[in-house]
Amino acid sequence: MTAVGTVESLWRYPVKSMRGEAPRECYLGFAGVYGDRLHAFGSEEAAPGFPWLTGREQRRMVLYRPRFRHPELAARPPNLAEAESEAPGLTPVYADREGLAVDVETPGGEVLAVDDPRLAERLNEAIGRRHTLSVVRSERAMTDCRPLSLCSLQTVARLERETGRPVDKRRFRANVYLDLSGGAGFAEDAFVGRRLKLGEKVVVAVLERDPRCAMVTLDPDTAERDPAILSHIAKAHDGYTGVYAAALVEGMFRVGDPVELLD
Numbered sequence: 189m190t191a192v193g194t195v196e197s198l199w200r201y202p203v204k205s206m207r208g209e210a211p212r213e214c215y216l217g218f219a220g221v222y223g224d225r226l227h228a229f230g231s232e233e234a235a236p237g238f239p240w241l242t243g244r245e246q247r248r249m250v251l252y253r254p255r256f257r258h259p260e261l262a263a264r265p266p267n268l269a270e271a272e273s274e275a276p277g278l279t280p281v282y283a284d285r286e287g288l289a290v291d292v293e294t295p296g297g298e299v300l301a302v303d304d305p306r307l308a309e310r311l312n313e314a315i316g317r318r319h320t321l322s323v324v325r326s327e328r329a330m331t332d333c334r335p336l337s338l339c340s341l342q343t344v345a346r347l348e349r350e351t352g353r354p355v356d357k358r359r360f361r362a363n364v365y366l367d368l369s370g371g372a373g374f375a376e377d378a379f380v381g382r383r384l385k386l387g388e389k390v391v392v393a394v395l396e397r398d399p400r401c402a403m404v405t406l407d408p409d410t411a412e413r414d415p416a417i418l419s420h421i422a423k424a425h426d427g428y429t430g431v432y433a434a435a436l437v438e439g440m441f442r443v444g445d446p447v448e449l450l451d
Contacts, residue, residue: 189449194445197210208358212442213442214441215265216392229241229311243403250406332401336435342375343373347429353416359407374429384448385448388439390435394432395431395434397430400418400422
């Protein structure tokens with residue numbers, strides 16, 4: 189077991205493609221981070237293999253602010269302590285629909301329930317082609333590929349040096365930002381095929397590098413596009429930034445927790 193860094197911040201995104209929140213602690217289960225990508229907007233106009241409305245089509249989605257109506261209930265599974273007390277440690281259940289209810293603040297300051305038809309109307313504004321939208325809810329995090337994404341601060345800093353411009357880490361929409369020892373950018377690529385321990389309990393298998401799409405071109409605060417960052421990643425790093433992982437051992441982990449390489 190080798191110490192490789194610490195957890196710098198944790199992020200979850202209650203609605204796919206909308207702004208994230210940064211809790212001090214999270215529960216990681218086999219299905220992903222508890223409460224992450226809990227909702228998504230399905231679009232009848234989207235491709236069958238990827239049936240969502242995202243910031244690729246409606247870039248202002250990144251300015252919408254989802255929040256849990258009952259933050260204390262959304263912090264962790266309600267029966268976590270009881271499940272963990274059962275040998276060898278059972279998978280806990282999600283809170284009910286009301287316990288994980290989500291409201292969304294629009295860029296204009298209006299606060300609407302995620303399933304309010306008016307929210308779909310707002311998302312169709314200034315989009316070019318109107319989308320027929322429906323809210324999808326799933327206890328499995330509706331990530332594009334793998335349940336967990338990680339990126340290091342050192343990788344973000346290296347991209348800043350290479351491009352000669354500030355790069356906001358939030359562009360990469362990772363669940364876990366790592367502060368790795370040694371300071372080398374893209375060091376997390378070497379974890380692919382290996383196991384990491386996050387905090388006292390959580391163990392993840394790092395599965396592959398994270399291929400990047402147009403979402404990284406969106407400024408998290410303005411939604412303005414900057415295609416240069418994606419172009420640079422494609423040319424200098426084969427289109428990848430950060431890594432994907434999946435849980436092997438479920439549990440709580442926290443900001444500041446040690447990150448250890450197990451093999």
